[in-house]
Amino acid sequence: MLTAVVAGLVFTSPAVGSILTAIRTVKQAGAVGTLLIVKNYTGDRLNFGLALEQAQTEGISVQMVIIGDDTAFATKKKAGRRGLCGTVLIHKMAGALAEAGVGLNEIVHRISAVLGAMGTLGISLSPCSVPGSRPTFQLADDELELGLGIHGEAGVHRMRMASADQIVNLMLDHMTNPSNASRVHLRPGSSVVLVVNNLGGLSYLELNIVAGSAVHCLESRGIHIARTFVGSFMTALEMAGVSLTLLLVDEELLTLLDSDTTAVAWPKPIRMSVTGHKRQRAVPKENPKEEGPDPARVPTSPHMRLVLECVCSKMLSLQEQLNELDRAAGDGDCGNTHAQAAIAIQNWLDARPLPERPYQLFSSLATLLLEKMGGSSGALYGLFLTAAAQSLRTDDDLAAWSLAVDAGINAMMLYGGAAPGDRTMLDSLCAAAKELKALKKPKANLMQVLDKAVQEAEAAAESTKNMEAAAGRASYISSARLEQPDPGAVAAAAILRAVLEGLQAKPE
Known part of the structure; x- marks a missing residue:
């Protein structure tokens, strides 16, 4: 899937120097091109963009795709859609294309075409806390937060506790609402991949209850679920929540998602159905040299x-x-x-x-x-x-x-x-x-x-x-x-x- 991952501090984008080190290391290992897959947050765009610019000045072939799959907001945001759990599907498909020998430009083109057909929405029973800090927002015991981010950001709507079926129906209504500028365009007969993602604090029992509700709700709307992935793909520390990701797919995309990978945490897709309908098988940065003092100029003030x-x-x-x-x-x-x-x-x-x-x-x-x-x-x-x-x-x-x-x-x-x-x-x-x-x-x-x-x-x-x-x-x-x-x-x-x-x- 991924050749390298660059990690920053908790909920903080990595430093430019760390990103450059990863790019140079991949180049030294023989890569003919490097694709940066970046979630749409200001810090990530800035730091990865700066690293890309520097790498290109060194003659390294680097391109970047920005992932924004958030469906929380009814109106378009100047900052764009946040990058959420759908990014993991992009990792898998881009990795499969690279493994098949597809060129960098073609990978960027094909991945970019997928981005508009994907959406993610999260809901949670609790906030999360950066180690050593207090929770980022507060919820009453009988409240849920809808449309929250993966860094502890509060959501767009607060609601009372409800059953799993009611919650999932509300989430899917929000994700597909025609008045939602970032909606997923689902129609009866559409074929989708469903990802049920643990935001950190749910048990597998709770996670699979939500997955069952999601499958039931989608099939009742005439949606064909080609693949279902259930697990902890993109978490927010101890947040007791779940996100749903929907990706409209065809046979070509399913082939990429089904391709073999050595990534140890990548699960096999679950073939879930409540109707009984048979599913398809599925190098460190160098310090810049300081120029010597110019005797013709006044030195820096004390x-x-x-x-x-x-x-x-x-x-x-x-x-x-x-x-x-x-x-x-x-x-x-x-x-x-x-x-x-x-x-x-x-x-x-x-x-x-x-x-x-x-x-x-x-x-x-x-x-x-x-x-x-x-x-x-x-x-x-x-x-x-x-x-x-x-x-x-x-x-x-x-x-x-x-x-x-x-x-x-x-x-x-x-x-x-x-x-x-x-x-x-x-x-x-x-x-x-x-x-x-x-x-x-x-x-x-x-x-x-x-x-x-x-x-x-x-x-x-x-x-x-x-x-x-x-x-x-x-x-x-x-x-x-x-x-x-x-x-x-x-x-x-x-x-x-x-x-x-x-x-x-x-x-x-």
Whole structure:
């Protein structure tokens, strides 16, 4: 099925360096091409996309497909459909095509054609908890959450407890509703593969009760179930829930799903029916070389080390606050991710002298965060610093710093897909950037301009609590549940505040 898997921390996309290592290792093993199969989450798109771009510059043939099989939302989302358990079927079919010697371009073409014929919906009796953190949402003992994500995100509808038959009927109604923009287009006579997936905390008894209800409900609607897979394919830690995946299939796709595999956990399909109708048989990243100091330029200010120390201290102090804000909109690890970055920067500061020039400092920090921070935040900060560094390469006067901030924001918008007003860290950064344009004026006062920029960033971060999320994981949560500011916006504003405080302090 898969040649390599790249894992990040719990519910966090892997770092770019780890992904690149996997791509290079597969290449060294003799692969003529590499397909990245990526679930549609911002952090995964960013980190795998950055790794793809880097690998292609090294002459490696790499392509990527983004999987979005979520059927929870009635309207189209700017961020697209989330990648859920249907991704596992893509793994199996793509692996079978590769094993048969099909070329990379053809695999991408054939897999892409399948994506619109697949849908997944989950329901749960409980949330889940990242180790060391509290649950991401709360449910009463008699409640169920419909349409939730695989990282502990809350769903789109809360309902009272019901029987397995009632729950499955409701799920299938939601998945096939004509008013649902992400529905599966089922018609009587359609042939489907059904996946009944344990989200983590169900017993096999409960799982198979749901499977029986799903088979009964589908057959009663005139749907032919060509294959049924029941098991733990894509879990969410201890979440006591289940997801249903439907894939419209023909004989060609069934052949791929039935092909032999050495993957030890891949089950044989179950031939279930309540009507008695007979079923068919079924290399590590190298550290960039630091350029030597340019004697014709002024070295990096002695304040830079103090600024970075202030930023690290601020992120560590806000760890639990950011986690708490993130629990309302995601998996509750925003503070952990920023704290992890802070510790990496502290270790980096202890291990070596600072680079001489601002653009070298930004480039080095970008590499560090892309490797050590992980998640969408690591990728976004890496993009910002990389783009900003290029603007500072030829000049680093006050006007250049304003241009560098603009360049960093533009890179984040290009690859991250968000914009000001989408309830992300961009709201804080763009508010600050407007004030920083004053640095282009003759005799601009850096501290006064930066102080005003920080105030505007903090105000913008606070205002995100009144915004409708349109990007990132928060975009899948009902706006009625988003009562607190966006954690990314709060973190970005706090970093700017720490920069100001570091510049105001006197270095020893």
